[in-house]
Amino acid sequence: MQIYKAPLRDMRFVLHELLDAKQLSKLPGYEEATADTIDTIIEEGAKFCQDKLLPLNRVGDEEGCTYENGVVRTPPGFKQAYNDFVGAGWQSISSDPNYGGQGLPALMNFVIEEMVCSTNIAFGVYPLLSRGAASLIERHGSDDIKETYLPHLADGSWSGTMCLTESQCGTDLGLIRTKAVPAGNGKYSISGSKIFISAGEHDLSENIIHLVLAKLPDAPEGVRGISLFLVPKLSVNGRGTAAEVGSRNGVACGSIEKKMGIHGSATCVINFDEAEGYLIGDPHKGLRCMFTMMNGARLGVGMQGLALGETAYQSATAYAKERRSGKSLTKGTKSADVADPIIVHPDVRNMLLTARAYNEGARALAYWTALQLDLSTHHPDAETRRDADEIVQLMTPVIKAFLTDRGFEAANLAVQVHGGHGYISEHGIEQLVRDARIAQLYEGTNGIQALDLVGRKLSLHTGRLLRHFFHPATEFVETNQETEELKDLVLPLAKALEKLQQATLVIAQKGLGDPEEAAAVATDYLKMFGLVAVGYMWLLMAEKAVAKAADANGDARFYANKLKTAQFYMHKLLPDASAAFLRIMTGKYAAAQFNEEDF
């Protein structure tokens, strides 16, 4: 059975004890983000997700979305849950307060995103896309566009999408064929067909605002000739009050996809037939604007990985405590029962702790990155903003790929803990695997994330992005090598960090002469980077846990478990970094020697 209670104690530990998130309340615009407000938000969010979204997760998978004559219906209960979600204000907690948002830190949104997706990732796709659309319009829309669209996106009466992919291209957007022709009055006529459009059509909101990549008649070839357009499903006049929402625009849903998972999320073919649209940003510069949305979405997808990893851990743990099979091998613990709960077995523990150590480490890394995102937009000091933004840039591909890979792994471990019962649909565990699988694919496959990390982020500003991570990490391990309570944890991380830096140098050097050398080890490098980054988070958490252990006030077990889990991470998970290192060192040769016809 899918089991989930929001890990509030761990969330508070990361938010308050590790990150001192109330520091955000000192930034202009974030005054309300006090520790109390933060706690209230996560507690109320937890209740909402547990009570309203989790009960719909199985039915969403079983019933899925339906398509008939261009109309898409979401699974039973989704519409009510959506109304409750936007009614309670969850859609807009970090949206611009000038346009109906609550203006709270993005960090809060990350925490809510985690809980939403832990309980119902298919549902979570709808608000995620709307938030992405809103943040793009906030950043790149004209005042008129902002005033017209943002309040409706904030209150959830309208929703948003991103329309990039076409049947012939996903990653390689230079190949898109959708056309935009100027139609006078600053409007454009958009024609073309987009596929894989999440939340492209549904019955949750009154209108759907598509953000569409298309080419103008005078567009240069390739990625330098892509423009961005806002295309509403229903035409909008004036400010879009009910009376001003006009007739159907030339936008139609042609079909929805039957997919491996996230059945409650409508994945649509959207056909634009001389649809009326508005240019966002400058002509031919649309890709850059779209990446505002894309980067936010990538971080959101990373959270989906963590989210499913958490549900997987909790569900598997509950089963392992209940299911009896075999007797414990531990001496002196023979119980009178014919069989012990399987949590006594070391192999089961290893599986559970693998999921847990990744989850807790990933949570720290993701929230820390979200904090940087808030610093990058709201800190008064320009250099602090720049540095924080660069950390976000560096960590975005890592969080997207590493967290979704680990989330998928955790989901599979949960199935394995359940044995044959994990394969049976009614228990809901195999759904976690099917749902988690998408996160490694959409918003840029994990291979694309690795190329972004190695091909762009490594070399940007002559390596300055990397230094934002390497410097404090190196300083921490150097300072704490002799710290009695930490040195057993510091030593393995210090070694892995050194190897990561060595790998970075090798890739930079080889890649300079031959970019294929870098591309060939990108996935291994990202994995190694993720392992070390999460490992560094474990050191920071362990440091706090050691400090708190003394005055724990009944919470001693929490801190003791943090230290034990940190140890498990260093003993059992970090070693994968050495295998990745060995692979990186052998470079491209083994695969490059094959000709295409050899395959």
Place this chain on the structure above:
Amino acid sequence: MQIYKAPLRDMRFVLHELLDAKQLSKLPGYEEATADTIDTIIEEGAKFCQDKLLPLNRVGDEEGCTYENGVVRTPPGFKQAYNDFVGAGWQSISSDPNYGGQGLPALMNFVIEEMVCSTNIAFGVYPLLSRGAASLIERHGSDDIKETYLPHLADGSWSGTMCLTESQCGTDLGLIRTKAVPAGNGKYSISGSKIFISAGEHDLSENIIHLVLAKLPDAPEGVRGISLFLVPKLSVNGRGTAAEVGSRNGVACGSIEKKMGIHGSATCVINFDEAEGYLIGDPHKGLRCMFTMMNGARLGVGMQGLALGETAYQSATAYAKERRSGKSLTKGTKSADVADPIIVHPDVRNMLLTARAYNEGARALAYWTALQLDLSTHHPDAETRRDADEIVQLMTPVIKAFLTDRGFEAANLAVQVHGGHGYISEHGIEQLVRDARIAQLYEGTNGIQALDLVGRKLSLHTGRLLRHFFHPATEFVETNQETEELKDLVLPLAKALEKLQQATLVIAQKGLGDPEEAAAVATDYLKMFGLVAVGYMWLLMAEKAVAKAADANGDARFYANKLKTAQFYMHKLLPDASAAFLRIMTGKYAAAQFNEEDF
């Protein structure tokens, strides 16, 4: 799209060039297993699987089995395919010729099993179970039972099952509750409920022969009190000619499971209500008999892993050659096209070659083990038989677990190569993932395989099983360390082999004092063992490829690719052994320090 052509060239390489399989024709009883016969069988088998089974794989997934009032219907086309399958004699190629079988080597069965499951694993479950039932009856049945049941299992008019699991226990069979009460005339009355019974009820055969674990009234507690019974769905009189198949026995299918994958395979709840059954083997010794079937089934499940890995590789390769995205980074290869096929990208190649290097290495390991199986039953020399049997015992858990883990990995890599398209059901790639997932779970989870390897096989006969593998492998690497064409491959394997032996010693020593120390690293040890065993197969294949490269007669590319793939294996896959080694060295401590309430 699912793409599959039987890899006949590679199969022939392993069968003839690596293993000299025609050596089997010199063994009494296997005289017909000449090179020509072997080739004819695999070619005809390939045609059958490609033409009859592959086209049913999607429909089997989409339509699945249906249950109504105790009647189970297999997907459209399965019945005809089954009739064709048994009509062509594929069911009984390695069955006892005294009872209607063809008496060919088990090795032939492995090859057919691979092709059947590459094209339709859900279909393959039915013949796999029947063969298991037949081999159990061949080994443990009375003459009367053999004469009555084996001819019908051989011609496929009847099929078989193994009924072990009950809702409260799968792995821990000591907990079963199904009862057997003597009913006079050597018959028993069986009552109880079994779950997860593959092929438990269906419309393919006229009768279904259940092999059922149950407890006699005087049974000792636990696994020492389990007996084995043959329980036919329809009562059988005399020799079971049509006129002699009687009325319905007290056996009924209560329901079928909705599962993640293998939808065409009926997974049944089977209720026994005072059903008439026959004791097989001695009272209370049923588990040992059942393991005849179970071990064969475990090897068969290992083949399922390889089988799906092969289809995953072929499907992903076809897509990677066709789909265009991005330009090659290789200097001097700029084509005029706006985008190159994605097979030019190093990350895509790494994914394809990972699947391929595991597949080809796994095929060698599995066929080699199958050859040992044939030596163990048909070689005139008792010591050769014993040694061969011990190799099979050692390799059974490795093949079951390592090959199914790698098959699941390959299926996921195929999805990743397809990007978002891999997640869409109509392309058939996500089905591979869902189908492959079961193989890690059934016939003993992969964690149980690891415990079998570490807890039983390592220590058996004071390590003699292990020496059957370590000695020749060590000798090979010592002999070839200076061989010019091989030494680059030998060196990494030599290191990994040394570490594996070191890990073996540590586990043996620690495990002696504390069995939990062994159990805690069992999964890592099995993985390391699998990596080294497959690596050793790669060395043996490379040696053959080097020798053949000179007189290749137009097949030079095949041998060159073998060597390249061997190199890829050593560069990119074997390194995982070092991570497993590091984990093994840290032992149980990290996980054992947690109390149950800490989870």
